[in-house]
Amino acid sequence: MDAVVKNFPPQDNSGRPTQKEAEDAVRLLLRWAGDNPEREGLRDTPARVTKAYKELFSGYELDADDVLGRTFEEVAGYDEMVLVKDIPFFSHCEHHMVPIIGKAHVAYLPNGRVLGLSKIARVVEIYGRRLQTQETMTAQIAKAIDDSLRPRGVAVMIEAEHMCMAMRGVQKQGSTTLTTTFTGVFKAEPAEQVRFMTMLRGR
Incomplete structure (x- = not known):
C-alpha cells in the first residue's frame, strides 16, 4: 500500500x-x-x-479588497467625477485561453472618500490577469470599487480586441468589443452617463 x-x-x-x-x-x-x-x-x-x-494569471493570487482598502478623506470637499482612462490591460479568454488586449476606463463619484489613482489601475490588472469574459471583467471592476469605496456611483467601460476572433474562427482582425457597467448615480441618471462619455472622449 x-x-x-x-x-x-x-x-x-x-x-x-x-x-x-x-x-x-x-x-x-x-x-x-x-x-x-x-x-x-x-x-x-x-x-x-x-x-x-x-x-x-497572477490575478488569482490577489484580492481587490486588499488593494482598495486604503482611502483618503482629506479631499477639500471635492465631489465631482474622478476618471482614469486608457488603462491598458492584457487578459485571456476563458473559452479559448487566447489573449484579450484592451483598455479600461473607470470613473466614480466620490462620497467623502477617494482612492489613490494607482489603485484603480491595480484593480483592472487583478481582474485582467485571470481567465475572463469581457462582460464579467467589466462588472467585477465596478463591483469591487463600489463595495470598497461606497461612492455615489461607478462607471466602467472596456474596449478590447479578442484574439479568439482575430486568430481563429471568423478571423476578423481589428474588431473591437465595448462593454459598460454603471452603478448608483451613473445608472439612475442618464445625464451622468453622458457626462462620463463626454469626459472620456475628451470633448
Whole structure:
C-alpha cells in the first residue's frame, strides 16, 4: 500500500497540481500539436510556459479588497467625477485561453472618500490577469470599487480586441468589443452617463 501512495505526485494544500505536473501537461500539448518536446528548441518550453502563466494569471493570487482598502478623506470637499482612462490591460479568454488586449476606463463619484489613482489601475490588472469574459471583467471592476469605496456611483467601460476572433474562427482582425457597467448615480441618471462619455472622449 505504501508503494502505491508514494507513486502519487505531491500537491500543495490548495489542491493545485505541482510544478512538475504543469510542465508535463505542457509537454503533452506539444506532443498533441505534433511536435517533439525533447528537441532542443522545446526542451525548456514547459518551464518557460508555466513561469509565464504564473505571471499572466497572477490575478488569482490577489484580492481587490486588499488593494482598495486604503482611502483618503482629506479631499477639500471635492465631489465631482474622478476618471482614469486608457488603462491598458492584457487578459485571456476563458473559452479559448487566447489573449484579450484592451483598455479600461473607470470613473466614480466620490462620497467623502477617494482612492489613490494607482489603485484603480491595480484593480483592472487583478481582474485582467485571470481567465475572463469581457462582460464579467467589466462588472467585477465596478463591483469591487463600489463595495470598497461606497461612492455615489461607478462607471466602467472596456474596449478590447479578442484574439479568439482575430486568430481563429471568423478571423476578423481589428474588431473591437465595448462593454459598460454603471452603478448608483451613473445608472439612475442618464445625464451622468453622458457626462462620463463626454469626459472620456475628451470633448
